[in-house]
Amino acid sequence: MSRPTLEQVARLAGVSRATVSRVVNGGAGVSAAVRDAVRAAVDSLGYVPNPAARSLVTRRTDSIALVVSESTAQVFGDDPFFADIVRGVSAELELSDKQLVLLTTDTAAGRDRVRRYTSAHVDGVLLVSHHGNDPLYTALNAQGPPVVCGGRPLYAANTSYVDVDNTGGAYKAVDYLIRAGRRRIATIAGPQDMNAGVDRLTGYRAAVQKHGRRAIVAYGDFSRDSGQAAMHALLADEPDLDAVFCGSDLMAVGALASLRAKGRRVPDDVAVIGFDDIQQARYAEPPLTTVHQPSPLLGREMVRMMTRILSGEVPVEPVTLPTQLVLRSSA
Amino acid sequence: MSRPTLEQVARLAGVSRATVSRVVNGGAGVSAAVRDAVRAAVDSLGYVPNPAARSLVTRRTDSIALVVSESTAQVFGDDPFFADIVRGVSAELELSDKQLVLLTTDTAAGRDRVRRYTSAHVDGVLLVSHHGNDPLYTALNAQGPPVVCGGRPLYAANTSYVDVDNTGGAYKAVDYLIRAGRRRIATIAGPQDMNAGVDRLTGYRAAVQKHGRRAIVAYGDFSRDSGQAAMHALLADEPDLDAVFCGSDLMAVGALASLRAKGRRVPDDVAVIGFDDIQQARYAEPPLTTVHQPSPLLGREMVRMMTRILSGEVPVEPVTLPTQLVLRSSA
DNA sequence: CTCTTCGCTGAGAGCGCTCCCAATGGGGCG
DNA sequence: CGCCCCATTGGGAGCGCTCTCAGCGAAGAG
Numbered sequence: 116m117s118r119p120t121l122e123q124v125a126r127l128a129g130v131s132r133a134t135v136s137r138v139v140n141g142g143a144g145v146s147a148a149v150r151d152a153v154r155a156a157v158d159s160l161g162y163v164p165n166p167a168a169r170s171l172v173t174r175r176t177d178s179i180a181l182v183v184s185e186s187t188a189q190v191f192g193d194d195p196f197f198a199d200i201v202r203g204v205s206a207e208l209e210l211s212d213k214q215l216v217l218l219t220t221d222t223a224a225g226r227d228r229v230r231r232y233t234s235a236h237v238d239g240v241l242l243v244s245h246h247g248n249d250p251l252y253t254a255l256n257a258q259g260p261p262v263v264c265g266g267r268p269l270y271a272a273n274t275s276y277v278d279v280d281n282t283g284g285a286y287k288a289v290d291y292l293i294r295a296g297r298r299r300i301a302t303i304a305g306p307q308d309m310n311a312g313v314d315r316l317t318g319y320r321a322a323v324q325k326h327g328r329r330a331i332v333a334y335g336d337f338s339r340d341s342g343q344a345a346m347h348a349l350l351a352d353e354p355d356l357d358a359v360f361c362g363s364d365l366m367a368v369g370a371l372a373s374l375r376a377k378g379r380r381v382p383d384d385v386a387v388i389g390f391d392d393i394q395q396a397r398y399a400e401p402p403l404t405t406v407h408q409p410s411p412l413l414g415r416e417m418v419r420m421m422t423r424i425l426s427g428e429v430p431v432e433p434v435t436l437p438t439q440l441v442l443r444s445s446a
Numbered sequence: 447m448s449r450p451t452l453e454q455v456a457r458l459a460g461v462s463r464a465t466v467s468r469v470v471n472g473g474a475g476v477s478a479a480v481r482d483a484v485r486a487a488v489d490s491l492g493y494v495p496n497p498a499a500r501s502l503v504t505r506r507t508d509s510i511a512l513v514v515s516e517s518t519a520q521v522f523g524d525d526p527f528f529a530d531i532v533r534g535v536s537a538e539l540e541l542s543d544k545q546l547v548l549l550t551t552d553t554a555a556g557r558d559r560v561r562r563y564t565s566a567h568v569d570g571v572l573l574v575s576h577h578g579n580d581p582l583y584t585a586l587n588a589q590g591p592p593v594v595c596g597g598r599p600l601y602a603a604n605t606s607y608v609d610v611d612n613t614g615g616a617y618k619a620v621d622y623l624i625r626a627g628r629r630r631i632a633t634i635a636g637p638q639d640m641n642a643g644v645d646r647l648t649g650y651r652a653a654v655q656k657h658g659r660r661a662i663v664a665y666g667d668f669s670r671d672s673g674q675a676a677m678h679a680l681l682a683d684e685p686d687l688d689a690v691f692c693g694s695d696l697m698a699v700g701a702l703a704s705l706r707a708k709g710r711r712v713p714d715d716v717a718v719i720g721f722d723d724i725q726q727a728r729y730a731e732p733p734l735t736t737v738h739q740p741s742p743l744l745g746r747e748m749v750r751m752m753t754r755i756l757s758g759e760v761p762v763e764p765v766t767l768p769t770q771l772v773l774r775s776s777a
Numbered sequence: 778c779t780c781t782t783c784g785c786t787g788a789g790a791g792c793g794c795t796c797c798c799a800a801t802g803g804g805g806c807g
Numbered sequence: 808c809g810c811c812c813c814a815t816t817g818g819g820a821g822c823g824c825t826c827t828c829a830g831c832g833a834a835g836a837g
Contacts, residue, residue: 118566120823131787136825146785163565167507168823170498171792178547198529205550209559214567215548216509219536228540234494235449236545339729372729395726398670398703451793462817467795477815499793502822 119160128156139164178214179421180237182229182251183244184221194337194365195393196410200243200265203414211422213238220251233260239421241265246308261424263417267310267433275424277416277434281311281390284406284438285318288360288388291440293326297358297386301331303345303370305362312337315362315390331356335366342366346373357385358446364389364396364405371399371445386446401444408438450491459487470495509545510752511568513560513582515552525668525696526724527741531574531596534745542753544569551582564591570752572596577639592755594748598641598764606755608747608765612642612721615737615769616649619691619719622771624657628689628717632662634676634701636693643668646693646721662687666697673697677704688716689777695720695727695736702730702776717777732775739769 125135130149137145138153139162145153156162170176181204183197201217208215216237219225229251233240242252243265252262252271264276292300302319305312316332323330333349335341342361346369349356361367367389371381379385381401389396392407416434424431456466461480468476469484470493476484487493501507512535514528532548539546547568550556560582564571573583574596583593583602595607623631633650636643647663654661664680666672673692677700680687692698698720702712710716712732720727723738747765755762 121825122823132824133787133789133826134785137786140825144785149786163562165502165566165823167498167501167566168792169825171496171502171794171823172825174792176498181548195526195529198526201532201548202550205548206553209550209553209556212559214563217512217532217536217546217548219533219540222537222540225540228543231494232545235496235498339725368729394670398699400731452795453793463794464796464817464819465815468816471795475815480815496793499822500795502793502824503795505822 118165119162120165124153124156124160124162127160128153176236176238177212178216178237179208179239179241179418180216180218180233181241181243182218182220184219194363194391196391199410200414203411204241204418206411207415207418226251239263239425241417241421244309261421263421263424265413265417267314269308269310269313275420275431275433277413277420277436278310279408279413279436280438281314282318282321284390284408284440285315285360286322287438287440288390288406289319289322292358292360292386292388292446293322293328295386295446299331299353299356300328300358300360301333301349301353301356303333303335303342303349303359303361303366305335305337305366307334312362319360335362337363337365339365339369342369343373344369346370350377350379359385359387361387361389364391364393364403367403367405368395368399371403382444382446388446392441397443399445404443404446405441406438407441409436412436449496450493451496455484455487455491455493458491459484507567507569508543509547509568510539510570510572510749511547511549511564512572512574513549513551514574515550525694525722527722530741531745534742535572535749537742538746538749557582570594570756572748572752592752594752594755596744596748598645600639600641600644606751606762606764608744608751608767609641610739610744610767611769612645613649613652615721615739615771616646616691617653618769618771619721619737620650620653623689623691623717623719623777624653624659626717626777630662630684630687631659631689631691632664632680632684632687634664634666634673634680634690634692634697636666636668636697638665643693650691666693668694668696670696670700673700674704675700677701681705681708681710690716690718692718692720695722695724695734698734698736699726699730702734713775713777719777723772728774730776735774735777736772737769738772740767743767
């Protein structure tokens with residue numbers, strides 16, 4: 116009735132527990148005949164190793180945690196970033212036959228869980244989109260399992276992380292605007308306590324400065340509404356701007372709405388470029404020129420980096436994934 | 447250096463392993479003095495129970511799996527449904543201090559994992575948005591851990607599931623259109639191998655029939671593009687329709703684009719109602735009247751149902767969560 | 778032909794925890 | 808005053824697995 120154990124498989128195959136264990140774990144050092152007999156027994160009983168028993172002795176759990184702040188998911192709303200990451204992580208973990216444990220850090224209880232769980236429940240932690248001042252990273256790092264961050268941590272040195280080339284992507288976007296003849300290029304920057312917000316602004320500044328232009332900066336929180344509000348303010352302060360680079364597609368969509376409300380034509384009067392390349396960008400009015408970032412790949416790469424760390428490779432170099440400008444109609 | 451064990455806590459507190467175990471698991475049947483001493487020892491050593499050792503003997507893992515088909519996440523794209531569910535599940539699981547294990551079923555390897563993992567790795571399985579012909583449900587159900595479905599399974603009788611009132615929501619929407627004086631009301635239905643697609647169409651048919659109208663049905667796959675294409679076809683076949691109820695907001699947004707392209711004014715010429723109430727609906731042009739469904743709550747309720755099952759309650763009645771019509775400008 | 782080597786297999790000791798059962802002692806009751 | 812009961816505690820077995828180590832026979836070397 117209940118699940119078969121190694122012992123039963125061993126009895127059926129007429130060998131010892133140890134031999135069955137060897138076969139189940141790859142079969143090295145077992146003669147072909149015995150190996151086949153054991154495999155047959157395993158199949159006939161439908162044996163599946165008990166992970167608890169295994170991890171009790173190996174001290175590995177073969178599962179890794181993905182830690183996200185719930186507010187992240189919430190703030191982003193329509194932004195499929197979160198789902199993309201999960202998809203990438205999940206797909207890549209499948210290859211190494213590890214489990215994905217999802218943890219949330221918003222409530223105090225949640226953070227507490229993260230702290231407890233990461234000690235013995237998982238072999239490693241994937242930390243995603245934490246704000247710069249997040250004490251969680253330090254706490255995690257001090258305490259044991261290896262940590263890989265998604266996005267460059269703002270204040271933590273000596274970290275393993277995977278990031279997309281936010282700075283370069285922003286630079287490319289602004290550079291494109293300048294080459295297209297735009298004169299007064301503003302930006303709607305994201306939150307400055309998140310690396311994506313900071314780096315995209317940095318890229319903007321670099322491009323603007325390189326061409327001797329003046330930086331015109333407004334701030335949002337990556338959300339659509341904040342983009343709309345920021346565009347509104349920008350239009351009031353700098354009526355003659357002719358381009359705006361937005362730190363996220365959602366903010367760009369908001370900016371588009373604001374520009375439409377003010378009767379500015381896009382891209383004729385004002386060019387708009389976003390960042391992320393979410394689905395909505397394609398269907399925006401007009402379709403949004405934006406910087407594409409490979410979100411699912413970010414998830415995959417985090418797992419790959421973790422795998423390397425787990426297999427003893429150290430130090431591990433940070434990885435930065437390329438971004439690329441996708442030209443549509445808004446610029 | 448390494449993690450402290452029960453034994454060490456016991457030694458420090460001057461009691462036996464059994465007593466420490468009792469305290470750690472609630473402290474019933476332990477005198478107050480001893481309990482405090484043990485708690486102090488636990489804190490001072492930073493003791494955290496080893497879940498593998500625990501689950502080896504209790505035969506519980508205190509973790510439950512959320513099984514989603516990756517294609518689901520992919521098809522939905524901008525649809526935050528998936529993220530919402532995860533959020534709800536995660537938040538509710540936190541309360542009972544259980545882990546969330548995420549599994550994906552798209553690749554053959556993934557399905558295989560689901561089959562293996564669900565045997566000893568998790569106490570229960572939450573199955574979400576599986577298509578009607580999905581053999582996974584039967585496989586899971588036959589084999590052991592309790593299963594709770596998100597969305598009424600199409601072909602599986604005698605199931606524990608939580609669903610939103612798709613039929614009722616659709617009915618309300620169409621009923622509203624009729625009362626608003628619309629004469630020729632079409633629908634763009636979702637895929638008919640998913641319960642949401644079927645039930646929303648059923649609600650539409652019920653309302654239309656009740657008022658003696660003719661059903662005008664086109665089909666999409668819940669995606670924006672499919673909605674746009676379906677609207678296009680509908681307009682060709684039924685040029686004088688004056689309302690359309692869409693099985694998803696994304697399809698409604700597509701329909702809006704199609705109507706705009708054909709020069710039909712919304713809601714003046716054609717009223718449009720969607721389903722889901724995603725963020726985009728609010729920002730559609732015009733803002734979309736839609737049927738709100740409580741996605742995060744769906745996740746929570748699935749967990750609650752699972753908790754009840756796990757604590758021995760049986761049979762468990764299916765739960766249907768209410769939907770409500772949100773009036774905006776498109777109808 | 779003997780000794781060493783090597784490939785394969787089995788025995789056994791735990792991993793850290795829970796839980797059953799026995800032991801202990803103090804208090805209430807007859 | 809003796810006995811029983813109950814609340815509290817400790818002892819010990821064992822969950823299913825891995826892994827070290829020893830044993831064994833066959834094969835190769837001298």
